[in-house]
Amino acid sequence: MPRPQVESSFGVVCDVDGVLPVTHVRRQLGRVGALFNRSPRDRRSVLGMPHLLRHLAHSDLEPEVFYLTAAPELSTDLLAEVLSRNGYPSGAVLPGGDLAPGWLVGQSLGPKRAALERLFEQYPHRRWILLGDDAGPDPELFADFARRHPGRVAVIALREDRLRSTGTPRDGRPSETTVVAAPNAEELLPQLNAALGLQPRPRTAISGWFLTAGERGNEATRLRAWTTNNAVRPLVHGRCYFAALADALAAAGAGDMVLVAGWRADSDELLTDEGPTVAEALASAARRGALVRVLLWRAHLGAFGYHLEQNRAFAADMAAAGVEVLLDQRIRALGSHHQKSVVIRRAGRPADDLAFVGGMDLDRGSRDGVDHHGDPQPDSSDDLYGPTPARHDIQLEVRGPAVREIEDSFRERWDDPAPTTRLPWHVVSDLVHGSPRSASPLPPPAEDPPATGGCAVQLLRTYPRRRPAHPFAPLGERSVARGYAKALRRARRLVYLEDQYLWSVDVARIFAAALRRSPELQLIAVVPRRVDQKVATRAAEMGQLEAMAMVRAAGGDRVQIFDIENEEGRPIYVHAKVCIVDDVWAVVGSNNLNNRSWTHDSELAAAVIDDERDPREPADPGGLGDGARRFARRLRLDLMREHLGLDDDADLLDPDRAAHTVRSRAARLDAWHADDCRGPRPPGRLRRHVLDPRERPPARHRWLTIPAYRLVLDPDGRPLSMRLRRAY
Incomplete structure (x- = not known):
């Protein structure tokens, strides 16, 4: 007997076939193809989907969550366990029924339509938030459901799993149904919030920025959450x-x-x-x-x-x-x-x-x-x-x-x-x-x-999955990657980086999503002039070109990348690994911004959030109520003052003014060098980092160089299922 529902109640239906590690053959083949796509505009990822579902589940709408799948009913308990282990909120699994050959090749429209209809019959007064992707039947399925039940669908949200989305349902549906689409959850979430009139709930700085024990993804460690x-x-x-x-x-x-x-x-x-x-x-x-x-x-x-x-x-x-x-x-x-x-x-x-x-x-x-x-x-x-x-x-x-x-x-x-x-x-x-x-x-x-x-303080680490397994990380640990991803979800005004490499597309994709989600976000990065002090291979430079192209395609002139030199004009090798987000979250460690450090080698970093707030304006750069924290802001200002040759913080406190300051002072130093160093040397050490795409090796060499870079210089230690889904 269905329980009575009030008119204003909401429900979320999420088609999870696109985010599960094991799915039908057609989708797996698509994932394999995406694995080799290095386009700077390819921002597809399932990484933020658990956060998106948790955000909706804990919003003021308080919706009940249902997970739609074409998998057979006998897999319900297993799927619920997999979803919970990957950070999804609790919810009922809606299976497609008996095992059928059509499910194995992705022909799941009929079973999913029947499952949705059964759900509507049980809760006829709810308004539905429908989440899925465009690589399966979801565009047609959701549009058909909205047509047959006018006024019952609040929003359709589609993750664009195809590089060029063609299935977004914009025709043949009731005009009152809002449809939003984006290639990843980070860019999808603001559109969902706008369509539903939602605002993030206030959270303490620590729980909003740090990984919880469950989000670390390693139950075997003795480490505390923080x-x-x-x-x-x-x-x-x-x-x-x-x-x-x-x-x-x-x-x-x-x-x-x-x-x-x-x-x-x-x-x-x-x-x-x-x-x-x-x-x-x-x-x-x-x-x-x-x-x-x-x-x-x-x-x-x-x-x-x-x-x-x-x-x-x-x-x-x-x-x-x-x-x-x-x-x-x-x-x-x-x-x-x-x-x-x-x-x-x-x-x-x-x-x-x-x-x-x-x-x-x-x-x-x-x-x-x-x-x-x-x-x-x-x-x-x-x-x-x-x-x-x-x-x-x-x-x-x-x-x-x-x-x-x-x-x-x-x-x-x-x-x-x-x-x-x-x-x-x-x-x-x-x-x-x-x-x-x-x-x-x-x-x-x-x-x-x-x-x-x-x-x-929260310790973040990387351990790969290996044999024999580490007793303290039998499935590996990728809390460095997860910690960065969670912090960047809250980035609104300024991300300041210093890194030895910045050369992986998979890492750059997370920064690119933040830049596209937040149109006011500035990214300032400091890297070495040459990729590696000892082994400056063309393969490594190609990797850096790919990563930088992705963030620049996302942020345009909001992305500034520099290298540094001393007062004698000799380049300084940047070995630091530091990231500061909105003067709240700061992390320093051994990990670089590449696949090797996020998945393959052992790494250790410490993320820090200070209780003490810095009262100087802007007192809350991100506008999320976290406030500027003394440790993070002081570290950023100390580093930027050194690189810019400044004696005070006046031009660096506000993110937009800081971005203008570094751009103008680096431009003056670059112009002085272009003028054969005539006249007094301008203050500061920042130089615009330049890697000429024309320096890429000829195509006849790249068939060997690119695999060597990905297998030797920047290997990926994730299990294959994570690599295929672009998850950590």
């Missing part, structure tokens, strides 16, 4: 970070614990001009009674441009001082462990516990300063960057409960029972060098350090 009451200090430049680390290690002694994770470490790298070296600082802490443990990526041979020899030498130096170093090769093929963190826990002094996390390793070339003359101990010389390459980078110093989270992230890898490598030649090499292949136990973790500040 912690509060932390103190976070940005350490811009290697000299600042290394000096802080030297002081922290010098205070480590009996009963303390030092945990280091890195991509590379050089024993002889000085932490300050007077020393000690990295090896001396860690060895001295161990000799004073601290427990020191290090996780390093094993790396490949130097003959291939990597640093196995340096990491092995560091491990040998540390072993002599009683420090256990694992050379960790528990990765996917062609992958790496790229996390960079240091945790120091004080025995009996928890208020002094601290951790460092960000983009810097303990290696040669990283200890540059604000003048950007380079590290006196360079890793190598370079024809573009000079004999002592200048490097711009950022690390965070963290105190408070988040220290325990960074420690737990280290412990999860350390406690992995799998051997550090399974390749036979690695095993032989480890035996020859006496390298440990499994870890000794760590002492039980201490309690959280006490509250010490006003920052909420």
